[in-house]
Amino acid sequence: MNYQTELRHLLYFKVLAEELHFRKAAERLFIAQPGLSRQIKQLEENYRVTLLERNKRHVSLTEAGNYLFEEVKELFRHLDQIETQLQSLANGRISTLKLGFIGSAVQTILPQLLINLKQKQPDIELSLHELANETQLDLIQKKELDFGFVRLSDTPIGLHSLPIYTEHFSLVLPKNHPLLMQKKPNLYALKNESFILFSKNYSHSYYDLVMSIFRDHQFTPKVTLRTVNALTIFNMVAQGLGVAIVPASLKNGYQVDVCFLELDSLPQRTTLSLVWNAENRNPGIPFVLDIIASQSPEAIIAET
Numbered sequence: 001m002n003y004q005t006e007l008r009h010l011l012y013f014k015v016l017a018e019e020l021h022f023r024k025a026a027e028r029l030f031i032a033q034p035g036l037s038r039q040i041k042q043l044e045e046n047y048r049v050t051l052l053e054r055n056k057r058h059v060s061l062t063e064a065g066n067y068l069f070e071e072v073k074e075l076f077r078h079l080d081q082i083e084t085q086l087q088s089l090a091n092g093r094i095s096t097l098k099l100g101f102i103g104s105a106v107q108t109i110l111p112q113l114l115i116n117l118k119q120k121q122p123d124i125e126l127s128l129h130e131l132a133n134e135t136q137l138d139l140i141q142k143k144e145l146d147f148g149f150v151r152l153s154d155t156p157i158g159l160h161s162l163p164i165y166t167e168h169f170s171l172v173l174p175k176n177h178p179l180l181m182q183k184k185p186n187l188y189a190l191k192n193e194s195f196i197l198f199s200k201n202y203s204h205s206y207y208d209l210v211m212s213i214f215r216d217h218q219f220t221p222k223v224t225l226r227t228v229n230a231l232t233i234f235n236m237v238a239q240g241l242g243v244a245i246v247p248a249s250l251k252n253g254y255q256v257d258v259c260f261l262e263l264d265s266l267p268q269r270t271t272l273s274l275v276w277n278a279e280n281r282n283p284g285i286p287f288v289l290d291i292i293a294s295q296s297p298e299a300i301i302a303e304t
Helices: 007-019 022-029 033-047 063-090 110-120 133-141 204-216 230-238 285-294 297-303
Strands: 052-054 059-061 095-101 124-130 147-151 159-167 169-174 194-198 222-227 244-247 258-262 270-277
Touching (some): 007 033, 022 033, 059 063, 095 285, 110 285, 133 147, 133 204, 133 270, 169 230, 194 230, 230 244, 230 258
Antiparallel strands (some): 159 270, 169 258
């Protein structure tokens, strides 16, 4: 281990790797440019590697530089987490947890989980963030988010997932739609309708699952609007701009002028899962997992 390398060397390198420009990096660090150059040169001498390729017009990272950059980013993320947890402990809190969720989690498990957590572990502080599935997974992998409620078909490498709640879909229609008059409505009757769906970027696996419903009914939908917001979907349907397919739980919690037609006879089901990073050492994580394990999803849903 090279004890000549100090934290400031790594901080200087991190900022320079982000900027790839000595003057801009020096300005961010509030040091003179020659001083920054000396610190980087000393770091390279300490590790006996070349971290940067330099010329008058361009600065780039070598293979060793790219490796060190990724490791240093992880190091500083962990140092930030240490500072956050120390401040929490100093203020009498066990932990600060950053929790991501998609909108349908608010209609199912999330409210009761928060109630249970507050009752059993009142010293845990929560920070809630409504985010798309893919964004949550990315932040959890980086340990910038502790938990996420997402819809996914496969768990990314390095993450753990726990299925929480599986449900069928609902068809969202304007209140005067003729399909509501049919005893056994057929989705194929909607082949010429405009559809408003959750964006593929919101969750690739969820989008593919919804599209499989249309394939089973032998037509390709005319998708005129994609969004990540359920309320936007409902408002557009209410205005007669199209119809939609959403998880059935989304019919709860919204005051909207639309009708929901249950698609519970279809084989497609969508599952809300809790996802976390097993390498995340936030001390609050085990408490959440214990609460989830102690209460069945059915009970949580029933109490919301």
